Amino acid sequence: MENCIFCKILAGEIPSSKVYEDEAMLAFRDINPQAAVHVLVVPKSHFATLAEMDEAQAELVKQCFVKIPAIAASLGLENGYRLIVNQGEDAGQTVHHLHIHILGGQAMGEKML
Ligand code: 5GP
Ligand code: ZN
Numbered sequence: 001m002e003n004c005i006f007c008k009i010l011a012g013e014i015p016s017s018k019v020y021e022d023e024a025m026l027a028f029r030d031i032n033p034q035a036a037v038h039v040l041v042v043p044k045s046h047f048a049t050l051a052e053m054d055e056a057q058a059e060l061v062k063q064c065f066v067k068i069p070a071i072a073a074s075l076g077l078e079n080g081y082r083l084i085v086n087q088g089e090d091a092g093q094t095v096h097h098l099h100i101h102i103l104g105g106q107a108m109g110e111k112m113l
């Protein structure tokens with residue numbers, strides 16, 4: 001997808017700090033971390049929100065969630081972690097390619113949820 005920063009990262013056109021990759025997803029460190037560990041899991045298909053997702057894309061998202069425990073373990077998050085999937089403007093979604101935030105490495109404390 002033109003002008004999508006995550007599609008450019010998936011295509012290798014923009015560098016990222018990769019933590020995991022397979023045929024369904026790429027996981028890399030957020031450029032502006034909001035926790036001690038902040039990784040984005042990005043399915044290898046462009047769509048902005050769950051409302052726009054087709055069946056094939058839903059399969060990729062399923063694979064992301066199946067793999068996240070192993071990714072979290074590889075990041076040392078045995079004490080727990082938070083997942084966030086922002087959907088649209090009110091949620092503050094800034095990159096319109098669906099992605100799952102993994103946040104951890106510290107107690108989340110007073111943040112929302
Ligand atoms: P959103 O607010 O859309 O849920 O999250 C987008 C996330 O992408 C933000 O946390 C932001 O820091 C991250 N991000 C934006 N551009 C880049 C980039 O070029 N590289 C990396 N690694 N993360 C990015
Ligand atoms: Zn994209």
